[in-house]
Amino acid sequence: MPTSAPNAAHPPTAPRAGGSPLGDVTASDSSLRRFLHGLPGVDAVGLEARAAALGTRSIKTTAKAYALDLAISMVDLTTLEGADTPGKVRALGAKAVHPDPTDRTAPTTAAVCVYPDMVAAAKEAVAGSGVLVASVATAFPAGRAALGVKLADVRDAVAAGADEIDMVIDRGAFLAGRYLKVYEEIVAVKEASGAARLKVIFETGELSTYDNIRRASWLGMLAGADFIKTSTGKVGVNATPANTLLMLEAVRDFRAQTGVQVGVKPAGGIRTAKDALKFLVLVNETAGGDWLDNHWFRFGASSLLNDLLMQRQKLATGRYSGPDYVTVD
Amino acid sequence: MSMEKPASAFEYAPAPESRAVVDIAPSYGLFIDGEFTEAADGRVFKTVAPATEEVLSEVAQAGEADVDRAVRAARRAFASWSALPGSERAKYLFRIARIVQERSRELAVLETLDNGKPIKETRDSDLPLVAAHFFYYAGWADKLEHAGFGRRTTNGHSGASPRPLGVAGQVIPWNFPLLMLAWKIAPALATGNTVVLKPAETTPLSALFFADVCRQAGLPKGVVNIVPGYGDAGAALVAHPDVDKVAFTGSTAVGKEIARTVAGTRKKLTLELGGKGANIVFDDAPLDQAVEGIVNGIFFNQGQVCCAGSRLLVQESVQDELLDALKRRLTTLRLGDPLDKNTDIGAINSAEQLARITALAERGEAEGAERWSPACELPSTGYWFAPTLFTGVTQAHTVAREEIFGPVLSVLTFRTPDEAVAKANNTPYGLSAGIWSEKGSRVLAVANRLRAGVVWSNTFNKFDPTSPFGGYKESGSGREGGRHGLEAYLDV
Amino acid sequence: MSDKPEKTGKTGKTAKAGKGERPGEPEGTAGAAPRLSVFKTYKLYVGGKFPRSESGRVYEVTDSQGTWLANAPLSSRKDARDAVVAARKAFGGWSGATAYNRGQVLYRVAEMLEGRREQFVREVAEAEGLSQAEAAAQVDAAVDRWVWYAGWTDKIAQVVGGANPVAGPYFNLSTPEPTGVVAVLAPQESSFLGLVSVIAPVIATGNTAVVIASERFPLPALSLGEVLATSDVPGGVVNILSGRTAEIAAPLAAHQDVNAIDLAGADEALAKELEIAAADNLKRVLRPQPVDDGGWSATPGTERLTAFLETKTVWHTTGALGASGSSY
Known part of the structure; x- marks a missing residue:
């Protein structure tokens, strides 16, 4: 059974800010471009077919029980609304710590994920539980602000006690081919994050092509990302099995090449336990068992948790649960 | 049973499809003239589940007299069947397509039991393609004059409305038992022919089940006749003087025999034979x-596919990277109970086929190619062969030339596109090929130069009823599928 | 043509044969020695050259009255082998030529043939025992047949190929491609129109051919080689052998580097024997087809084109733009 808190045995992420594990690749815009454009292309049909094929795995009985708890432990329980209040965040924190009010054996979630100004409230709500607090930052979700503003945003969250920072990349710069600008911004944010682990959000729905997602993944990892994350949840298309599979291939290959392990976080659009289990199959059969741990894989989600809990109850009791038997938050 | 467990504790629990969804009778007869009957000489044979060696059923074994009876039944049925308006023939085929869809779970389980292939393949590939094939050809039955044949109006040929040939004798293999039946029967019936079909001796059950589908569809008796049996029954069918059309899918050696048998006759012949496909x-x-x-x-x-990409031709500059990735991927393949929904690799179809694969793999080793398989525990009963790679293979190796028809990949390298094309074409076969490149002009140029009937670029082993399938050279002649597939069954 | 029948015939040869009774035979001019005509040595046409038979042997070709017309090379197995080598060598270039180019080359054959119409009328008349008018009709039809097939080269792919609407994200296209080297047993009776009717469709689609001329009437076929040689048809695309059909056909039917065989000129027994031999490497076999009442005069269908075509189906992945947020 997975533990609810990230395993203390995990080594701290190697400090890589400003120093690329692939040497000269990041020396200039043109060398970075040459490297990223030299990555193998992605065939969309084949990628999606592979993701779909893995989606047909049948996860039953003991494997399902294991996977449901693992998935619960990987949730970054998220609220990112303009209407968020400390009260709302407290409720969320309580749920993260005790997801199933009827069954205290349910694991806690990995983290709660909030806006920077809610970090303090969140810290308080999860204090002592081992549940982490993640904060979006860098002018989330659009990221359209000056670097100084973004860095201030990050420092603010860290100062409030955030354990993790979920930043967004400058998609405009990326799509315009200004890869070094994107890279340097990530490096700067990484530095500003200090001890907090950095999740780099690509907003895959805006990058539009799989080739771009692969390039962004490598760009993010070169710049020191601790996690690469699909989406903000604020655009039309967020995490999909295919784009997550592609990012899992990237972290697998990056570790093979550099020895550095990077986590993956699909976010947005994953609402059912069935979907979550498919993502875990993707992890298992692509990056491998080393990533089947909430230190290396997360779900950015909110409503997913209740479905996981209902499925968990069904497995325990043999009867289908209903929404009145899980908590609204 | 999975191979080399991934480092994680995420071991999938058994997820078996229920075998109770299909009723297998203890014995089956021949299906002739709408009735199940015993063989004239009373002979029977047993069909076993290759995964367990369990006897599934006892099946009447057709001999020459039975084949003759079946051909006569088909001949009798031909007059009225071919006289039906195409629109009515179409409706029978549409019915068959729909019934196959309705009963696809039963059929998938049955096929997996009798053949040994994983349920996920029968469920997601074989059965959907079977239904689609009938549905596709159903639509042709009343549109044959639009198919572009029958341009020749002289010499007693059909003219504008192409005519059926008569009785089709069809012999199919064991690798895709029901799908090959569909590829044979659907176009034959759509064009107004009647059929005598001999399924393979190791996989007769789905064809006999199909007889029940015909019954439910109300197909007139004698239009489809199924005569399970061995090679002698196939030979008798092919040689029968009242057969007008011979269609065979199977080995090149048997294909050549059949070509000799029908030489000098009026019988129209299509052959879909072996291959040694290059995946470049x-x-x-x-x-x-x-x-x-x-x-x-x-x-x-399990590589028991005529169009398998059994020769991997990899450009030397990416050889290491690709082979590392390939080996890593092979360690995740799950071999075992074909009825388990998570099984990737099922059983080899028969002891005989297993012996052939084993012998050829040993030959590869003996000739100096380097053999590799992922750590893999094989079940103690049944016919099993671990996924196998041979590296360091050259054009001169037996494993690069002979069709193995099993889960054995020979890896060769090349340096330039010209060399790739030359090596790909350097075989008497010419069924399939694959091209992997992100450069469009390269893909098209190479596709142009490959002497193969089906070229998949950036994909492989894709099938569709609309897409003609068939080989160059010794991989056979004629095409199955699509508009092209009608020609084999029409007097044009 | 028909207004000058006295110019046809081979004065010298018929004189040599001691028979001067054929119509159109010029009479010796009293008082002056008749001009001795120049005989033609008929040769094979292989690889764009005109070799004698490797066998060093010839056989007598006579007209319908039994009058000696010429000697024709008696081709051996080795001539057949050489012809296959030449045809294989030519296959890459000819099959790789654009369909438009092949069409122009076939049309050029018609142009060249038109210019040598009289020669062929004479040869066909002599061979088949036809009147001048009948022979002229055959030759005209043959010229027109080249034109007909010239027009097909860049259309057949559109007629028999095309896109297949597969149920998935794939571009899927079937195109016809030439089978390869085709052995052609030319019709025995129709020495020229029949011959052209079987050669033209084979090469129109990009195959190369090894042709066995009509055994009894080989001369028009051997002369056709001369036309082809001057018509931009690359050497080796058409190779023409004369001799005993059964003797030459047997090694061709068994040859492992021949991809197809047209049995038009085989009788029932020979056709069966050759079809059996052809099974060794699964040649495409076009069995002898019934000939139309007009003796090849009917406008052909496409079946002689398609008989020696393979269908190649190419799949390529596509990808639905934006369907799942990301694409190609």
């Missing part, structure tokens, strides 16, 4: 997808 990976390939395509190309249906 260029250095600009989408590598992750290429790995999937290679796996699909050679391990789909």
Whole structure:
């Protein structure tokens, strides 16, 4: 059974800010471009077919029980609304710590994920539980602000006690081919994050092509990302099995090449336990068992948790649960 | 049973499809003239589940007299069947397509039991394609004059409305028992022919089940006759003087025998035979997808596929990278109970086929190719062969030339596109080929130069009823599928 | 043509044969020695050259009255082998030529043939025992047949190929491709129109051919080689052998580097024997087809084109733009 808190045995992420594990690749815009454009292309049909094929795995009985708890432990329980209040965040924190009010054996979630100004409230709500607090930052979700503003945003969250920072990349710069600008911004944010682990959000729905997602993944990892994350949840298309599979291939290959392990976080659009289990199959059969741990894989989600809990109850009791038997938050 | 457990504790629990969904009778007769009957000489044979060696049923074994009876029944049925308006024939075929869809779960389980292939393949590939094939050809039955045949109006040929040939004698293999039946029967019936079909001796059950589908569809008696049996029954069918059309899918050696048998007769012949498909990976390939395509190309249906990509031609500059990725991927393949929904690699169809694969693999080793398989525990009963790679293979190796028809991939390298094409074409076969490259002009140029009937670029082992399938050279002649597939059954 | 029948015939040869009774035979001019005509040595046409038979042997070709017309090379197995080598060598270039180019080359054959119409009328008349008018009709039809097939080269792919609407994200296209080297047993009776009717469709689609001329009437076929040689048809695309059909056909039917065989000129027994031999490498076999009442005069269908075509189906992945947020 997975533990609810990230395993203390995990080594701290190697400090890589400003120093690329692939040497000269990041020396200039043109060398970075040459490297990223030299990555193998992605065939969309084949990628999606592979993701779909893995989606047909049948996860039953003991494997399902294991996977449901693992998935619960990987949730970054998220609220990112303009209407968020400390009260709302407290409720969320309580749920993260005790997801199933009827069954205290349910694991806690990995983290709660909030806006920077809610970090303090969140810290308080999860204090002592081992549940982490993640904060979006860098002018989330659009990221359209000056670097100084973004860095201030990050420092603010860290100062409030955030354990993790979920930043967004400058998609405009990326799509315009200004890869070094994107890279340097990530490096700067990484530095500003200090001890907090950095999740780099690509907003895959805006990058539009799989080739771009692969390039962004490598760009993010070169710049020191601790996690690469699909989406903000604020655009039309967020995490999909295919784009997550592609990012899992990237972290697998990056570790093979550099020895550095990077986590993956699909976010947005994953609402059912069935979907979550498919993502875990993707992890298992692509990056491998080393990533089947909430230190290396997360779900950015909110409503997913209740479905996981209902499925968990069904497995325990043999009867289908209903929404009145899980908590609204 | 999975191979080399991934480092994680995420071990999938058994997820078996229920075998109770299909009723298998203890014995089956021949299906002739709408009735199940015993063989004239009373002979029977047993069909076993290759995964367990369990006897599934006892099946009447057709001999020459039975084949004759079946051909006569088909001949009798031909007059009225061919006289039906095409629109009515179409409706029978549409009915068959729909009934196959309705009963696809039963059929998938039955096929998996009798053949040994994984349920996920019968469920997701064989059965959907079977239904689609009938549905496709159903639509042709009343549109034959629009198919572009029958342009020749002289010499007693059909003219504008192409005519059926008569009785079709069809002999099919064991690797896709029901799908091959569909490829044979659907176009034959759509064009107004009647059929005598001999399924393979190791996989007769789905064809006999299909007889029940015909019954439910109300198909007139004698239009479809099924005569399970061995090679002698196939030979008798092919040689029968009242057969007008012979269609065979199977080995090249038998195909040649059949070609000799029908020489000098009026019988129209189509052959779909062996292959030694080249799967060519260029250095600009989408590598992750290429790995999937290679796996699909050679391990789909345990490599018992005529169009398998059994020769991997990889550009030397990406050889190491690709082979590392391929080996890593092979360690995740799950071999075992074909009825388990998570099984990737099922059983080899028969002891005989297993012996052939084993012998050829040993030959590969003896000739100095380097053999590799993922750590893999094989079940103690049944017919099993671990996924196998041979590296360091050259054109001179037996494993690069002979069709193995099993989960054995020979890896060769090349340096330039010209060399890739030359090596790909350097075989008496010419059924399939694969090209992996992100450069469009390269894909098209290479596709142009490959002497193969089906070329998959950035994909492999894709099938569709609308897409003609068939080989160059010794891989056979004629095409099945699509508009092209009608020609074999029409007097044009 | 028909207004000058006295110019046809081979004065010298018929004189040599001691028979001067054929119509159109010029009479010796009293008082002056008749001009001795120049005989033609008929040769094979292989690889764009005109070799004698490797066998060093010839056989007598006579007209319908039994009058000696010429000697024709008696081709051996080795001539057949050489012809296959030449045809294989030519296959890459010819099959790789654009369909438009092949069409122009076939049309050029018609142009060249038109210019040598009189020669062929004479040869066909002599061979088949036809009147001048009948022979002229055959030759005209043959010229027109080249034109007909010239027009097909860049259309057949559109007629028999095309896109297949597969149920998935794939571009899927079927195109016809030439089978390869085709052995052609030319019709025995129709020495020229029949011959052209079987050669033209084979090469129109990009195959190369090894042709066995009508055994009894080989001369028009051997002369056709001369036309082809001057018509931009690359050497080796058409190779023409004369001799005993059964003797030459047997090694061709068994040859492992021949891809197809047209049995038009085989009788029932020979056709069966050759079809059996052809099974060794699964040649495409076009069995003898019934000939139309007009003796090849009917406008052909496409079946002689398609008989020696393979269908190649190419799949390529596509990908639905934006369907799942990301694409190609």
